[in-house]
Each structure stands twice: as structure tokens, then as C-alpha cells.
Amino acid sequence: MTEKTVLNDTHRALGARMVDFGGWDMPINYGSQIEEHHAVRNGAGMFDVSHMTVVDLHGARTRDFLRHLLANSVDKLKVHGKALYSCMLDERGGVIDDLIVYYLGEEFFRLVVNAGTRAKDLAWIERQAQAFEVQVKERPEFAMIAVQGPAARAKVLELLHEVDRSRIEKLGKFAAAAAQGPHGMPLFVARTGYTGEDGFEIIVPAEHAVALWEALAAAGVAPAGLGARDTLRLEAGMNLYGQDMDETVSPWEANLGWTIALDEGRDFIGRVALEQQKAAGVPRVMVGLVLDDKGVLRHGQKVLTANGEGEILSGSFAPTLNKAVAFARIPAGAPGEVRVDIRGREVPVRLVKYPFVRDGKPCEGI
């Protein structure tokens, strides 16, 4: 049975093309994915991301639990509202999911996890939480709207109650705070996102989501579908769970080494496996590819290197760059000239450091 967010009728009224997205009936676009992509890069766009799941953790030993559960260290979270990006690993060092954790009090942390992995994540978290007597509470009564783009923060700020504006305006990157939205609706405003642009992800009680969406639309924020979200996050060099990593991939192999905290004396799930893999040499690396020729790089295409075959992970036409880019996982070592097999044709590609786009502009060398 397909699930629907509280904004489903709103999307349909806007003429959205709906698709099944991890068991959810979600808008892929409202007409033109490319226009929606540019709307976010150049101004402000909004995404219904209510299919993602909010999970609240309560208990005296919540911090200890998260020290054990996550590969990144929650000890970095010291200030109320501060957020951290982390992988949640299994014992073999495979990625169960990537998530954001918010520090809301010594006995209260909030997780936001992916839509497609929700059931698996919850089962895993609940199992691990038992030993720490942490209460795991899913919050389906919340919807979530991401407002992204260079004008996104200003557009949201004008809708907030005036007493909250300057405080939310000063909110640092990767931090969250409560505020009052239109008609006094209670919002949890986080300066996070998934597009490489500045902006907010707003958690709102489901009964207020339509009113918030409409207020944002009236303020000139363009509705954008999950299609644009995908090309934006690819350009910004952000991994997508299921495409760029899963349980068969370690964070080292998914270019997520920066999220692993090998802090002394912390025994997190997967640590032993990660240390072993690092000592033995990581067999595969994740790289960025640019196709200067015509064509589009796609998930699953074969990548040919001097060290053997690799595979395209996320790949797409990049609207900001007007050419195709991709992530690929290839054997470690000097790759030589790299080619991609596009329907039997071997096409040369350039290996690049990503992100491909930063602050709305192509990165150097892309």
C-alpha cells in the first residue's frame, strides 16, 4: 500500500507528476524538473520531505547510546540545537543508513532518517537501544518541508513571528531551533539541507503543513519535486542511500571518511571492521566523473579503468553544468584513462574532485 504525505492533495492540485518513491506517492516534478532545479539554485524552492522519519530518543543514557550507535561522535554536540551528520553502521562496517542527529537536551536527541530505510532503521535502533534503556519514539505526526536556495532563508524569516526572526536569522549552519510560523504554528527550523544551497529544513505538525506550504508559495518559493532534489544533491556531491552506499559498502568506500570519528576509547558498532579495512587498504574508492561529450551517465553503467571495472552510482544530466556528471566506485589505485560503457559505446570521461557545484556555481575544473 502506497503511503501519502499530508501534502499529497496539494501536490496533485498543483499538477504534479507523482511517482512511487520508496513506497511513498511523491511528486517527481510539477512540470519541468530543470526549471525547478534552477529555481532552487537561483532563488528559493521547497520540497515536501515528509516521507523522511523523525525519531526522538529520550533517556538518561541517550548520549551513551548514540556514542555506540553512530560512526560520527555525538560528543561534538555540546550546544542545544546543534546537528551532526553520521552513518549508522552494522558490525561489518556496512552502512545501514545516513542520518542527522540533533542535540535537544542531555536526555533528548532527535534523529531524521531516510524514507526508504525507515522500517529497517527503526528495528535496528530499537534493538540497540534496549541495553541503554533509551526510549525510541517515531513521530509520524510531523511533516517536513525543505526550503532551499540563496533566497530561502529570507523567505522563511518573513513568515516567522517577529519575536523569533532575529534569533532564527542568526542560526548557524547545521543547527536548529524552535520558532512560531504563520498563525502561531510551532516549527522546528533547522539550517540543514540536501541541495548544496543555504536554507532550512522545517519540521511542522502535520495539521499545519498545508498552511505552511501555501504561505511559502505565496512568499514566492517555487514547489520543487524529488527529481530536482536528486540533480541538486548530485551536483552538490552528496550521497544518496541505496545508490551511493548501502550495507555492502563501508564509509571509506563511499567517500564518507570525514564522518567517521575514531576517537579514543569509543566502542561504536562497526569500528573494528572499519579499522581492519583501513589497515588492510580500502579496495574501492568513490570518484566524481564528468562527461564532456554528449550523453547522460546513469546508475549501473560500467566504468573501465586501468585497474579493472567499476560502476556508476548516482549519475545524471546536471542542469547547472549543462552536461552529465556521476559518482562512480572504482578499484583503488591509479585509474589511468577512464571510460564509461554507454549502451555498448565506450565514452571517455574525466575524473574530478567533487562537489561539482558550490554556492550555485560550477566548481573549478568541472
Next chain:
Amino acid sequence: MSEIPGDLKFLKSHEWARVEDDGLVRVGISDHAQGQLGDLVYVELPEVGAAVKAGTGVAVVESVKAASDIYSPISGEIVEVNELLNDKPETINEDAFGEGWIFLVRPSDRAELDELLDANEYEELAENDDH
């Protein structure tokens, strides 16, 4: 849905065929199909002079989202391709039944056209596709 020109014949896979005054057959994809595909960003055109067989893939259109094979509705020889699509693939989004045509075939067996759907039959198929 946009009006489907009555002089077109269709494959179930959403390609259209139009018999021109000179007997050549022009081929494209339907307005319904371009809408399903979304923003087109690349068209892999066939070679002029290539022999094609009805029902086989001869071109590829790629939208941001996916690549789709384009089948020839008729057997024969490719006599012209729409070079405009090299620089402006979005022409198919804008005018699928007109400027967005893809290739032109000199048919070897016009009788094959009788196997295709007419505009009414295709419209019914496209409508069912929407639900």
C-alpha cells in the same frame, strides 16, 4: 492532453509515423510520451543511410530521469535525421508532433503502416496509461 493529429499512426510504444507527400515516413514520439519522460536533454540519432526494421530500436531519447529506446514504426532506410535535436533536444518537449520529429524513413513496405494504431486507438491507449 494535447490534440492528436488525425493523420498520424502510432506504435504502442508511443512513436508516431506520418506519411509525407513524397511517400517518406516521418517519425517522432507522442506528446503524451514526452510528458511522461520529462525534460529531454539528449537524443542519440540514427545514422543517415542506415537500414531499419519495423519494431526495432533505432534512436534513444534521454530525459533527466531516464533513457528510452525509440523504435521505428516501419522498415526501410533512414534518409534524414533532425539535426536540430543535437543542440535543442527540448524541441521534442515543446513540439512533439511538429518541429520535434526525430528521423525520416524511405519505407520498403508501406503495408506495414496498416499494423499501426490510428489516432483514436492511440488516444485511448494514452488515456489508460494516465490512470
